[in-house]
Amino acid sequence: MTLLTINQLMTLLKGFATDHPQLDDFGYGPTYDIGTSRQMRPAYMWVTHEIDSTVQVINQTTVPTLNLTFLFVDKINDQENYLDENGYPSNNTQEVISDMYTVTLDFIGFVQSNLTPYGISIADDIVSQFVINDETDDKVAGWGVRIPFKIKYHNSIFC
Secondary structure, eight states: OOOOOHHHHHHHHHHHHHHOTTOOEEEESOGGGTTSSSOOOSSEEEEEOOSOOEEEEETTEEEEEEEEEEEEEEEOOOSOOSSSOOSGGGSSHHHHHHHHHHHHHHHHHHIIIIIGGGTEEEGGGOOEEEEEEOOSTTOEEEEEEEEEEEEOOOOOTTO
16 A cells, blocks of 8 residues: 555545535635635535644654544525524524535545545544634635544655
8 A cells, every 4th residue: 555645635535525415616725715716616625734734753653644624614695584583593504504514424434434445544533523604705604624634654765
């Protein structure tokens, strides 16, 4: 087994977004790049390096952990409240959060079944999730998922 490069990993992740029936777009980079070269088509998946990644060295063995953050968001309807309620039920935000939560669970299943053959696993079996409420011009909501990917790496040719 050879090391899966970040480029190859992004190709696999883009494949998830392309194949998922609820997602219409994919992006990778810092969050300030979202929608800069073209408008993203909601609902979309965005991958970013939000948290430092690590490399642990144990008995001259290199154990990299690639920490990635995944955003799964959809457009909020910019409309007057259609219900006489405050909070999420006042527009489609509750529906978006509900739908995107299901997509995050699908994604975690994808990671477990599709990335394991490449030597990638979820470090310590821990995935953290957080709600996204974006009040910028994009007006999106959804979920963020932080996954530490432990990567099986056979020491380099220089060892």
